[in-house]
Amino acid sequence: MNLTDYVKQVSLDDFGKAFRHEAKWNARLRSTGGRFFPKDGHLDFNPKMLEVHGLEVFRKIVRHELCHYHLFFEKKGYKHADRDFKILLHQVDGLRFAPKLAERPVSLHQYRCQNCGQDYQRKRKVDTKKYRCGKCHGYLIYRQ
Numbered sequence: 001m002n003l004t005d006y007v008k009q010v011s012l013d014d015f016g017k018a019f020r021h022e023a024k025w026n027a028r029l030r031s032t033g034g035r036f037f038p039k040d041g042h043l044d045f046n047p048k049m050l051e052v053h054g055l056e057v058f059r060k061i062v063r064h065e066l067c068h069y070h071l072f073f074e075k076k077g078y079k080h081a082d083r084d085f086k087i088l089l090h091q092v093d094g095l096r097f098a099p100k101l102a103e104r105p106v107s108l109h110q111y112r113c114q115n116c117g118q119d120y121q122r123k124r125k126v127d128t129k130k131y132r133c134g135k136c137h138g139y140l141i142y143r144q
């Protein structure tokens with residue numbers, strides 16, 4: 001989908017106002033759903049929010065950013081703590097907080113003690129000749 005066109009449509013449908021700037025995907029956003037840039041008026045959106053949560057939730061994220069956008073250009077309180085922002089967000093049924101994305105599992109190296117079966121996870125690979133089981137001092141085997 002063309003993101004800018006989509007945001008323009010949401011702006012017209014849900015706010016009755018035109019969105020005149022650009023909307024861009026920003027894959028570097030982590031827990032936030034989007035971001036408004038007052039300097040040049042553009043919006044960034046987190047593509048993972050759409051992937052993970054679908055269009056219905058994503059539309060509410062778009063509404064949230066459009067609240068910042070429209071209020072800013074109308075010279076009203078456009079920040080989260082501002083009353084204008086809270087009222088408008090509520091009126092258009094936007095999301096206050098972006099929903100959680102499933103956290104990416106950290107890849108860990110797994111070891112098991114040959115002697116007592118104790119499992120170990122380490123972020124880095126360890127030297128199994130030197131690094132022994134903390135319980136019984138047995139040798140570790142690398143699992144993955």
Ligand SMILES: [Zn+2]
Nearest residue numbers: 064065068080
């Ligand atoms: Zn916000």
Ligand SMILES: [Zn+2]
Nearest residue numbers: 113116133136
């Ligand atoms: Zn052991």
